[in-house]
Amino acid sequence: MNQHPKNYDIVAFGGEQTVVVEYTPDPRDQASYQSEAQLEAEFIKQLQTQAYEYVNITSEAELVANLRVQLEALNDYQFSDTEWKQFFETRIASAGDGIVEKTVRMQEDHVQLLTRDDGTTKNISLIDKQHIHSNRLQVINQYAVDRGHGETGHSGGANYSNRYDVTVLVNGLPMVHIELKRRGVPIREAFNQIDRYQRDSFWAGSGLFDYVQLFVSSNGTQTKYYSNTTRRQHINDQTGARRSKKTSNSFEFTSWWADAKNTPILDLTAFAKTFFAKHSLLSILTRYCVLTSDRLLLVMRPYQIVATEKILQKIDISTNYNTLGSIAAGGYVWHTTGSGKTLTSFKTAQLASRLDSVDKVIFVVDRKDLDYQTMKEYDRFEKGAANSNTSTAVLKRQLEDPSKKIIITTIQKLSTFIAGNKQHEVYGGHVVLIFDECHRSQFGDMHTAITKAFKRYNLFGFTGTPIFAENSSGGGNPQLRTTEQAFGDKLHTYTIVDAITDKNVLPFRIDYVNTIKVGNVGDKQVSAIDTETALLAPVRVSQVVSYIREHFDQKTKRSEGYALGERRVRGFNSLFATASITAARSYYLEFQRQQAGLVPDQRLKVATIFSYAANPDTEDGMLDEEGFETDALTGDARAFLEGAIADYNAMFGVSYDTSADGFQNYYKDLSQRLKTRELDLVIVVNMFLTGFDATTMNTLWVDKNLKSHGLIQAYSRTNRILNSVKTYGNIVAFRDLEAATNDAIALFGNKHATGIVLLKPYRDYFEEYSEKVTALLAQYVPGELIVGEDEQRAFARLYGDILRLRNILTSFDDFAADEILTERDRQDFQSTYLDLWNERKKAAGSEKESIADDVVFEIELIKQVEINVDYILMLVQKYRDERGDGDDVELRAGISRAIDSSPTLRNKKDLIENFVDSVSVTGEIDAEWRAYVATERERELAAIIAAESLREEETERFMAAAFRDGVLRTSGVEITRVLPPVSRFARSGGHGEKKQRVVELLQAFFERFSGLGGGGSNA
Incomplete structure (x- = not known):
């Protein structure tokens, strides 16, 4: 593995282990200031010492040609030109396939069928998951993607030209992409750069970069990795995709690599030596990724991999040394609550079930957890893996079915089965029993009955809070008062301190x-x-x-106020x-x-x-x-x-x-x-x-x-x-x-550990907040335009830091009296911040790159406390009551300022300001507002219907349903009913272009009137 023997003590397991046992920093790995180019060159050089072949590929034509050569070598088969064209276009770069389809292909359908010239068929592997060292690793850098003017999609060019830093090819397919920033630059900027590539160019051409399964972001000093789901979901959130899942969707879900003792391996060189060791990387890609039933790719963290391999190793050793059926054949894993024990235990069960010596893997949980939590989690990982049927007849059939290698059941159901089947043949097989949350109800008579019934078993437990002598209540079986007494040696530990340090759970x-x-x-x-x-x-x-x-x-x-008729949801x-x-x-x-x-x-x-x-x-x-x-x-x-x-x-x-x-x-x-x-x-x-x-x-x-x-x-x-x-x-x-x-x-x-697990005292956060607000007020004037790209970046970063600190401080009771920024200054600075955010969104589809592409905008924080319609109407009421008193000018300006500081009210500004100007002297503000919004909504929708010749009744029903459900559904037959009939003589593509234009108009209309009241569910 080309590793320094003193610093990387690999303990053998099945030949090699994925995670190094203990990492000691090598002084030779520490570098002074490096440019991005120097960092990239050093990284590639390190990979070359680890059996990666460097190839000079900078265009798609070269990438496709190399892919053919690599697949021919892997499969020991020479494609004819016609076979390759057919295979590439239908099995690799199928039109319409995106990240999800290509991820499914690599994770579940990596053997594809080739139809040969003579009509016969042959299996072609894209990756060899059985013999992982048969796969070939190559590294490329500065791959070029040119901007095109055709339609976006696989047949078109990118939104604008890009060059990617470093990509690892597995059998010629881009599988791991590494984005680098020079030392001293925040690592989040590399994460954001990958986001921009996804938005602008990864999908371009044949879309081969949609095959990337893992991403690595590094500034040399710090390095993190994450799956393509994290990238895809983050893009969905950033581009406003509705109803996107809140799973692995942002930088917060990226992971550090570490050794088996949970020491983070941050430096890029050390990361390259460990994570990118050939066996480690290929094991992660082929064994330690999980594709959920809703097609999200989860990549395991190092502590999860270590625990899994420790259990597999214990099964192997106990089988070879005939210790099955004893406490020496088992053990427990202590992974703190919230660190992903269900994923770890699922992957452990899955891999254990594939061992030749193992007949059954029984995953045992407490009854309510199976019924309502673990069952749903396991079903995500493998459809139909768990069932909550309370009848032991189902369990009996599963135990007697040789094809059912993994069985998920409750400890209660398993105990009932044992009580009614004293001499069942399953007891004589090699059974791996995995107990979830083994700190709880498994220490009593049921535990004893299970271990007496089975003869050749391994018994493993997962817990976030083990029972030690110090916290044992002394109840139940006197011989089973601690987790170690019940399950055996502790195999791996990942404490709450480790998890908080790694930012895998919160303090x-x-x-x-x-x-x-x-x-x-x-x-x-x-x-x-x-x-x-x-x-x-x-x-x-x-x-x-x-x-x-x-x-x-x-x-x-929770937000301080809510739009009319809206249920608080934030x-x-x-x-x-x-x-x-x-x-x-x-x-x-x-x-x-x-x-x-x-x-x-x-x-x-x-x-x-x-x-x-x-x-x-x-x-x-x-x-x-x-x-x-x-x-x-x-x-x-x-x-x-x-x-x-x-x-x-x-x-x-x-x-x-x-x-x-x-x-x-x-x-x-x-x-x-x-x-x-x-x-x-x-x-x-x-x-x-x-x-x-x-x-x-x-x-x-x-x-x-x-x-x-x-x-x-x-x-x-x-x-x-x-x-x-x-x-x-x-x-x-x-x-x-x-x-x-x-x-x-x-x-x-x-x-x-107290200082790590518990949040710092109030004053620690407030002092940092005070320093940053002082710097803000010293450098910028509220409401004034900020000129120059460097100044705009600096302001966005500083104000983002202030938002993050204020997010923490607002839950302290002391902060209300200590706040430094006035409400007016906050609104003015927030308006400037939102201007920069909107500039970045507008630049996404243009030739010019936004200066803010490498800035993390904390829009989610703004939306938590943003101004809403209730607040605006309160100001309108006050403005009307005080009209002519001298303060109304400032109130009127305050209304505009408040609107500008809200990310969701900005596109409604003209509506609100026109209402302010038309408000009556004596009417009820709320009633006038609802009537005004209803009239404007009807008028603007009628204008869209007329301009696009839409079907009036269908369009009105379609939009009413959107406001009722809170989402505009642009897929399915409903949207097609809105469109006017299209002549069969219309030019090709006319219907599609029309539909796209109408969707964009209706989406803008929907967003403009959402949350305002005046009809539908929002009234």
């Missing part, structure tokens, strides 16, 4: 809120009160609910963890009392869920498992739950109850509405505090004692990465959990 920000004054207790503490009854005193319950309602928008980053939502069913009931009823009489849009949407009371034997602060046995509830508790579910039914127009099936469906529906932000807050006892993942959740309100793994599990509901707005998980504790928090972080991180 926490904790407020300790005092609600009861006892002695000299400070404002940020809660006295340790033993009696739960005292804590449920009505006055305290009222104070807690008032605090949550008062601070909800601040903590969850920002995040939350859980409220209570100590008992009695507490949950008290808080739920208090929310109802305080919100009685409010209009729907002023209320928080609150729900509650619980099943049975906590186990009295559970140690205080530990989380007990809740199932679905509502029959175990007391009469009063069940009656209250029935009432709460009835409230939920009324809120959403559904029909659930506390029966067995009704409650499970309620759980499922409620969890889904949490993820789609239809609920603001869910009051729980233990449910949802372990195993539940919702990236839209950022706040946990806590009024219960938590400790150890229970505390980390509960806190970790809030720290999943979503977007640039969500920068940490919010914990608001109404009890003094500070010591318990520090102890838990020390146990599951390290003794010095």
